[in-house]
Amino acid sequence: MTSEPHAGQHSFDQQRREIQAAIANGPLIRVFDEVSALIRPSIRLLPVPLLLGSSGSSSFLGGRPLLPEELTWPRSKDRPLDFLGQIALTDVAALDIEHALPRHGVFYFFYAVDGEAWGYRPGDHGAWKVLYSEATHDAIREKAPPGTYEFPRSNVALALESMLPPAESSLVSSLQLSEDELEAYWDLLVEETPAGTAEKESVHRLLGHPDQIQGDMQLVCQLVSHGLDVGNEEGFADPRAQVLADSATSWRLLLQLDSDQTTAMQWGDWGRVFFWVREGDLELRRFDAAWLVLQSH
16 A cells, blocks of 8 residues: 555645635635535555565455455345445545544445436435454455456555545535625636546545536435435425525535546546545444445546
8 A cells, every 4th residue: 555644634725725825815714614624635546457476455446345254245136236445544544634524444335337316316225335353363255256257456556635525515605605706616627636637637536525427426425315306306406405405515525436447447437436424424433324326427
């Protein structure tokens, strides 16, 4: 695992200062404090093709999970889920400067790759699974059950980045920006944050804000997890939606996996999958309550 926590912290602080300078010297000065508060650290996952003799890392995408005996391979309905990757939390602890995640243990991410669950309908629940184990030893490399797809394994290098939320997000909507301020915010995203280059490259990340492709996923997670079908406009027009929307900002990004030639993952038309979790569930380590959204071009 490659990481430079002290250099990463310095880089994040420098990026944050640059973003704040741009806010202070432009049309967003009215909401300087509010926008500054939205800057979050994100741990960038950079896939490294597996080389001979380099299989000892505990954090990787694809391949086969190293599951402790306490965990069993998750299933959805009549089939086992496909394994996407695992993150050893000791690998990312130094870069988790918000202390949002447990300091020890391992995350395991699963999804029904060949299914039709994009996370917009309540019935999609169960087509993904986030497992967490505090165990850091006695794990065995599980052979994928018959019927699952095994992606080629890639180790990951780590980098810390500063991010602002997408312009189309509940967090930004809550600021009630004017038309000129919203245009300035779009410019800020392009010029000052890694999200401005996300359309040009594959981006995998842990925490932070999403490089979303279309629409506000915080609102989607809030509505569909409460039983509203948002596969069409009817769910958003439901009388319950307005009340539920007030708590949409409680959802935060846990993991983003992009379409990527290195990992051989492709979501829809070169899209991304996003695992979301409520702040309260994150604090209580209830990762089984995570919601997945797939967005595509």
